[in-house]
Amino acid sequence: MTLELVAILVCAVTVSFGLGIVFAFPRTNSQQTRRLGAGLLITSGVLSAGGAAWLIWSVVDFLSNTNFSKGRVLRLRGRARVARRALGSGWADDAVPEVSGLTTWQRTVLGEAWMTSARMEHASVPAFAKLSLRLSAMGAPSALLEDCHLAALDEVRHARRCFALARAYSGVDWTAGPIPELGQEGVKPMATGSEDAWARLARGSLLDGCLAEGVASLVAAEGARRAADPVVRETLSVIAEDEGRHAELGWDVLDFALERGGGSAKAGLRRALAELDARSTPSLPPIPGVDEDFLARHGLLSQAELGHWTRECIQRTRARALALLEPRPAQIACQGMTVFR
Structure with a gap:
């Protein structure tokens, strides 16, 4: 159309x-x-x-709407948020891809691709900060908090590189603008002891951590394999490795929630499992003036490939999450014991 x-x-x-x-x-x-x-x-x-x-x-x-190196989603009042566009400096490293031989329109497309990724990677920084605050409020161990902050630093590096590539391709000095919705959140008490809090933590960990970052890792890895430009290939390789580690952090947070939150956390996990299929890749129109081979050479996957890796990650995530809901050996042993008084 x-x-x-x-x-x-x-x-x-x-x-x-x-x-x-x-x-x-x-x-x-x-x-x-x-x-x-x-x-x-x-x-x-x-x-x-x-x-x-x-x-x-x-x-x-x-x-x-693509799964192009998104990282953890920043959700504010139930909606995903990213920084506004701005011109200036402060959010770009010195990476420069090869742009000779590209038409103005091709550079525009690639610039927008990396700008989209940059804003999402940038938003992942406060997303991990919010997760760290919530985990602190819920009495999480130090290892989880440390991993949250290390992940946020990874996202800072990702954002800097993505902004650099967006600037190089587009010829526009893009940088990160404000996220005004962050300032509108206000300080409100966390209902950390409630059943809903554990359910929300479990659900968010599966969908925004285990699944979303797992998909980002798989897509970035495949993009790196297909990319011809060495700078783009190296960028996507690093992002793939880091996002895979962030997905594992999501599983660690989920383990913590299930251990401390009990039945409430399990209920949240079951709700998240019911939502997995709804997270499949949307049907996207073609971009005028560029074909799938061009996109692949620059690390962007086609609709079919995005769908494949999303479905693959959904299957892996579902299998691993269902295993967490099964009774563990210690629980089975306790259930079979007779207590004498």
Whole structure:
């Protein structure tokens, strides 16, 4: 459907511009005809500008729905949040990929891809900070808190690299803007002892930790394998390894929740298991002007490949989570004991 709309838009611009030239400029035409021609030229300009904006929006919408190195999602009031776009410095390292031979549109697409990833990696930093606060409130051991902060530092490095690649491809000095919703959260007491708190921790650990970061790791690893540019390949390789470690942190948090939260945590885990299939990759339209081979050479996977790795991770996550709900040997032994008084 996207390609058909592009074709219609191109035809409309071409016809409007051509007729505008014919009607507007020959002095032999009447004043009314020349006015009509001027109107057609203006129309073609508006269509061109609107079409360009629509194409860029399509790319942004496409990339914001991919599983391209997302990291842990920052959820505020039930919605995923990322930093606003801004111009400046402070969030980019010195990495520079090869951009020669790329068209302006191809650089725009790749720039938006890395900008999307950069904003999500950046949002993962406060996401891990929030997780650390919650774990502290719930009496988690020091190892979990240490791993949370180490993961946040990983995300800082990821964000710096992604912003650098976004700047290099797009030619725009992008950086991270504010996340105003963070300041609107306010300080409210955590119901750490309630059953709902343990259920929420278990559910969030499975969906946002074990699954989401597991998918990000698999997708980044495959992107690294396919990427031709050495800078992109090295970037995705590092992200894949780190996100895999973050997924394991999600499993560690889930173990903690099940150990301390008991039946409430198990109920939250069961609810999360029921939601797994809903986390499958959405159906995405093609990006005009680029094909799947081009995307793969630059570390971006096709719709089919994204779906494959998402389903693969869902299956692995479900199997491992179901095993956690089975009675453990110690529990079975205790259930079979006879207590004498």
